[in-house]
Amino acid sequence: MILRAAVCLALFLLHGCTSITLTAKNSINPVMFGPRKSLGTEAVAQVPSGADRGTPFIHRVNTYATAAIGMGGMLGFGGSSTNPPPEEQGYSDWADNRLEGDSPRQMDWKVLRATKEDPSRRVDLESIRCRGFNFNTLMVFMLKISCEVEGVSPPAR
Amino acid sequence: MGRNPKGRLLVLVVSALFLAGCAGAHTTITADRLKYPVSLSPALPDEKGKPLHLDKELRPVGDFGFSRTAVGYLYSLTDATIDISDELNREVESRNGKGIVDLSLEVRNCASSWFFPLTAIPFYPGCQNLSVTGTVVEREPAARDPGRGMP
Numbered sequence: 168m169i170l171r172a173a174v175c176l177a178l179f180l181l182h183g184c185t186s187i188t189l190t191a192k193n194s195i196n197p198v199m200f201g202p203r204k205s206l207g208t209e210a211v212a213q214v215p216s217g218a219d220r221g222t223p224f225i226h227r228v229n230t231y232a233t234a235a236i237g238m239g240g241m242l243g244f245g246g247s248s249t250n251p252p253p254e255e256q257g258y259s260d261w262a263d264n265r266l267e268g269d270s271p272r273q274m275d276w277k278v279l280r281a282t283k284e285d286p287s288r289r290v291d292l293e294s295i296r297c298r299g300f301n302f303n304t305l306m307v308f309m310l311k312i313s314c315e316v317e318g319v320s321p322p323a324r
Numbered sequence: 325m326g327r328n329p330k331g332r333l334l335v336l337v338v339s340a341l342f343l344a345g346c347a348g349a350h351t352t353i354t355a356d357r358l359k360y361p362v363s364l365s366p367a368l369p370d371e372k373g374k375p376l377h378l379d380k381e382l383r384p385v386g387d388f389g390f391s392r393t394a395v396g397y398l399y400s401l402t403d404a405t406i407d408i409s410d411e412l413n414r415e416v417e418s419r420n421g422k423g424i425v426d427l428s429l430e431v432r433n434c435a436s437s438w439f440f441p442l443t444a445i446p447f448y449p450g451c452q453n454l455s456v457t458g459t460v461v462e463r464e465p466a467a468r469d470p471g472r473g474m475p
Contacts, residue, residue, distance in 0.1 A: 190428040194365035197375050201355035201362050201409065205369045206376060206423050206463060278365070289369055295429065299452050300348025300400040301437035310433055312452075323373075 185232045185245065187314050189295065193275040196282045196320075197289040221321040224281040224290050225250065226274050229313040236306050249273045274316070281320040292318040345443030347450025348433060349396025350403045357409035360416045361423040368423045368461070378425050382461040386419040389457040393434065395449045406454055421460035430455040 191198040232245030282288040299312035361368050366378035376382050390411050394404035412424060434451040442448045 186430050186432040188428060188430045189364065190426070191363075191365040192426055192428070195367060195375065195377065196365060197361075197367045197369050198364040199361065199369075200364060200427060201358035201412075204358065204361040204423075205371050205373065206361055206382075208371050274364075286375060287373070289373070289375070292364070295353040296351070297353065297431045297452065298348065298350045298400065299431065299433040300346055300450065301433055301443070302344065302346045303438065303443065304344045308438070312431055312433060314431060 185230055185310050185312060187228055187230055187297065187312050189226075189228075189274065189314060189316060191274050191278050191290075194278040195286050196278055198274075198278055198292065199289060200292045200295075203291055219322065221319045222281045222283065224277060224292070224316075224318040224320055226277050226316040227313070228273065229311070231309070231311040233307070233309045236308075278320075281318075283320075285323055287323045288320050290318050290320045292316055294318075345441055345448075346399040347396070347437040347439075347443040347448055348400030349394045349450055349452040350400065351394040351396075351431070351452050351454065352403065352405045353429060353454065354405060354407045355409045355412060356407065357413070359413050360421070362412055362427055362458070363423070363425050364427045364429075366425045368425060370463075376463065378459065378461060381464050382423075382425060383464050384459050385421045385462050386415075386460045387457070388415040388460065389455065390415075391456070392454045393451050394454065395451045397449060398446050400450050408454075408456055411456070412458075415458070416460050419460045420462070422462045423460075424458045425461050427456070427458040430457075 227250040228247065229249075230245070230247040232243065234241060234243035236242075278290050281290055294317045295314065297312065297314040299310075302309045302311075355362065366382075367375040368382060370376050370381075378384065392406045392408065392411075394406050396402050396404060416422070416424060432453045432455070434453055437443065437450045439448075443450070
C-alpha cells in the first residue's frame with residue numbers, strides 16, 4: 168500500500184513539475200516565429216546571406232527528474248540547465264548553471280545578447296525542436312525533456 | 325523455500341532490466357504558413373522594422389490557448405512535426421487582429437508515457453503535449469497614423 172502510494176506520488180511529482188516553456192515575455196526586441204513578416208504588410212522580409220546574416224541565436228534548455236522507489240521509501244531529484252550565450256561560453260559560472268523549473272528569463276537574456284542590447288533589432292527564429300522521453304523500470308522512473316531554438320538576429324536597418 | 329538468495333537477486337535484476345520501458349517523442353515545431361507576424365516577446369516590427377510594443381503602440385484584442393500532441397514510436401526515436409500555422413491564423417482572423425505577441429510554447433511529456441509495462445513495446449506510442457498561448461493584437465490607431473488628429 169505504501170509502495171503504491173509512493174509510486175503514485177513519484178509519477179505525479181515527476182509529471183506535474185517537469186515541462187519546458189519557450190517564451191521571451193521580458194524582451195523588448197521582437198522575437199519572430201515563422202515567416203519574416205511585419206505588422207501591416209503582407210511582404211516577407213528577405214533573408215540576408217553570408218556575413219551580413221547577423222548574430223546567431225541559440226537557446227538550449229534541458230530539464231529532467233528521477234525517482235527511485237524501494238524499501239517503502241522514495242528518493243527523487245531533478246534539475247534544469249541551459250546553454251550560455253555564445254560570447255559567454257568561457258565563463259565558469261555558466262558551467263554550474265542550474266535552474267529551478269522553467270526559466271523564460273534565460274531566453275530573454277540570450278535575446279538581449281544576440282541583439283547586442285539594440286532595441287531596434289529583432290531575432291528571427293528558424294527552428295524549434297524538442298525531444299522528451301520517460302524511462303521506467305519496476306523501481307526507477309526518469310523523465311527528460313530538452314528543447315533547442317535556433318535563429319539569427321539580423322543587423323539593424 | 326531453500327533457494328539461493330543470490331539467485332533470487334539475479335532473477336530480480338535481470339527481470340528489472342528486461343522490464344524497462346521507454347516512450348516519448350521528437351518534435352519539430354513549425355509555423356511556415358503564417359499570414360501574420362508572430363512574436364515570442366511583447367513586440368512586433370512595423371513596416372520599417374521599428375519595434376511596436378504591447379500596451380503602447382499595440383492594443384490587445386484577445387488571449388488564446390490551444391494544445392497539440394506529437395506522437396513518437398520506437399522508444400522516442402521517430403520524429404514528428406507540429407505545424408501551428410493554421411491555429412494561429414485562425415486566432416488572429418477570429419479576433420480581427422493583425423498579429424500575435426507573447427507567444428508561449430510549453431512542452432510536456434504525455435502521461436501515457438508512464439504506462440509501464442506497455443512502454444516496453446517498441447510500437448507503443450509515446451507523445452509530447454504542446455500548449456500554445458498568446459495575445460492577439462492590433463495597432464493602436466494613434467500609432468497607425470501619427471499625424472491624424474494633430475492640430
